[in-house]
Amino acid sequence: MSSDKKQANGKDWYLFITKPRFAIVISIFITLVGILTMTSLKLEKYPDITPVQVAIAASYPGASADVIESSVASLIESQVNGVENMIYMTSISQDDAYSAVVYFDIGTDKDIALVKTQNRISQVEPRLPEDVKRLGVTAKTKVSGAGLMILAVTSPDNSVSGLDVSNYASIFIKDEIARIKGVGEVTVFGVGDYSIRIWLNPKKMANLGVSTSEIQAAVAAQNTQVSAGSFGTLPMLDPQKLQVTLRTKGRLSEPEEFGEIIIRENLDGSKIKLKDVARVELGSQAYGSIGRFDGAPTAMMQIIQVPGANSIQVADDIKKELPRIQASLPDGIKVQIARDETEFVKESMAEVTKTIFEA
Numbered sequence: 001m002s003s004d005k006k007q008a009n010g011k012d013w014y015l016f017i018t019k020p021r022f023a024i025v026i027s028i029f030i031t032l033v034g035i036l037t038m039t040s041l042k043l044e045k046y047p048d049i050t051p052v053q054v055a056i057a058a059s060y061p062g063a064s065a066d067v068i069e070s071s072v073a074s075l076i077e078s079q080v081n082g083v084e085n086m087i088y089m090t091s092i093s094q095d096d097a098y099s100a101v102v103y104f105d106i107g108t109d110k111d112i113a114l115v116k117t118q119n120r121i122s123q124v125e126p127r128l129p130e131d132v133k134r135l136g137v138t139a140k141t142k143v144s145g146a147g148l149m150i151l152a153v154t155s156p157d158n159s160v161s162g163l164d165v166s167n168y169a170s171i172f173i174k175d176e177i178a179r180i181k182g183v184g185e186v187t188v189f190g191v192g193d194y195s196i197r198i199w200l201n202p203k204k205m206a207n208l209g210v211s212t213s214e215i216q217a218a219v220a221a222q223n224t225q226v227s228a229g230s231f232g233t234l235p236m237l238d239p240q241k242l243q244v245t246l247r248t249k250g251r252l253s254e255p256e257e258f259g260e261i262i263i264r265e266n267l268d269g270s271k272i273k274l275k276d277v278a279r280v281e282l283g284s285q286a287y288g289s290i291g292r293f294d295g296a297p298t299a300m301m302q303i304i305q306v307p308g309a310n311s312i313q314v315a316d317d318i319k320k321e322l323p324r325i326q327a328s329l330p331d332g333i334k335v336q337i338a339r340d341e342t343e344f345v346k347e348s349m350a351e352v353t354k355t356i357f358e359a
Contacts, residue, residue, distance in 0.1 A: 050307075051087055052104040053142035054117045056080070058128075059097050059135045069093040071129055076100065076137070079124040083116050096286075101142060110141045148305040149315060151177070151322075152291075152338040154298040159332035162297030163284050166190035168333060169299040176325055177303060182314035184306040190299035195285035196258055204277045210263055215274065218263045225250045255280040293338060300338065315342040 017023075056076065060068050073093045077100065080089065085108045091100035104113045118139050125133055153169040155161075160168075170188045178186045200215070228248045232240035252258050259275030266272070274280065291298040305314050319337070326335055 051106050052108045052110045052113050054102045054104070054110075054114050054139055055142040056091075056100040056102065056117070056121065056137065056139050057098070058132050058137045060129060060132050061096055061135075062131075063096060063129075065093045065095055068095075068098050072098045072132055073100075075124050075127055076121065080117060080120045083113075083120055085113065114139060114141050147302060148183075148311055148341055149303045149318060149337060150339040151301040151303065151335055152293040152298050153301060153333065153335045154293045154296045155332050156294070156296050156334055157332060158296055160297070160330075162191040162290065162299075163194065165297055165333060166192055166291070166299040167194050168330075169301060172328075173325060173335060174301065176321065177301065177318065180314065180317050180321060182305055182309035182317065183303055184309075185304040187302045187304075188299055189289060189302065190291040191297070192285040192287075192289070194282060196252075196255060197281050197283040198258065198274070199279045199281070201277055201279070208272055208277060210272060210277050214263055215278070218261050218274070219258070222261050223252050223258070255282055312342050312345060315340060 058072055058076070060072060063071070073091055076098070077089065077091060080086075080100075080102060083102065085105045087103045087105060089100055089102045091098070102113075102117055104110075121137050121139055125137060128137070151173075153165055153173060155165050166188065169190070170193055174186050174188055177183060198215075198219070200212070205211070226248060228246035230243060230245040232243040252261075258280045259273065259278075261274040262271050263274060263277070264272045291300050293300075303318065305311055322335060322337075329335065
């Protein structure tokens with residue numbers, strides 16, 4: 001009995017040696033079944049291993065780091081500290097700006113964490129400085145995905161200034177990239193956006209007896225959008241068939257208009273205007289950073305993917321969108337890829353595929 005079984009088992013594997021065509025057909029069939037099933041295999045879903053993060057940001061123009069720490073950071077942190085499911089928080093106080101990141105327990109709903117953080121911030125906002133309240137304190141769920149790509153929006157022939165390039169990238173290109181599926185955040189680094197810059201002259205201010213607080217109050221009071229009402233609306237004694245809505249000039253937009261702001265009107269009828277004590281120009285919002293690519297003025301755009309997104313697919317979608325964006329750009333501006341993190345991923349996948357094929 002045992003010898004017969006051994007002979008039968010021997011004949012089984014001996015069959016594939018004596019009939020190679022049959023063995024080849026079986027091998028091809030197994031390979032095809034494996035290829036077909038491979039396309040329908042489900043990806044393994046791993047549990048979250050990183051805590052939920054909520055980012056807080058506030059701006060205080062003209063304030064130093066120690067002033068922001070004492071008047072903004074201490075108030076916000078004392079109020080936000082201890083929010084439900086919070087693990088810890090980190091913060092940075094620097095000139096003109098404050099930022100913090102609140103970390104929550106793994107598995108916490110990010111939307112609930114954001115709402116609870118915003119509720120804490122709203123309770124402390126009345127105690128913040130006026131400039132901080134005017135600009136607002138923002139809280140949003142922090143994108144914890146990895147940096148995917150860096151785009152360089154540049155002027156190769158130097159026909160466009162760095163400020164124009166940076167401003168164009170922020171207004172037109174940033175939103176186009178942000179709408180691509182899988183893109184979580186787009187940050188523009190460069191000269192910055194356009195802004196009205198008021199450069200005060202201390203000597204003229206001292207001669208005319210003008211203080212900085214007077215200038216701030218005058219700019220805030222006269223650079224406003226007001227509603228002028230309308231004609232022909234009720235209540236009125238003689239009803240009218242025609243109603244006319246009045247429209248007035250809104251916020252100031254030109255440096256010359258800001259220069260005409262009246263700071264003080266003296267008893268003798270003379271007026272002190274902003275242009276008498278300051279130089280007003282259209283410049284950059286900040287001068288703390290500058291971008292260069294091959295020596296040309298550049299706005300760098302860092303693209304961060306959404307956590308869990310397919311980085312290669314997102315990068316391919318961005319590359320497909322770049323020709324259309326380039327076609328809409330004015331002469332002298334070019335957008336190109338400065339850094340692509342997916343190239344390393346593609347090379348790694350190619351090596352893995354090669355190894356599997358060789359095996």
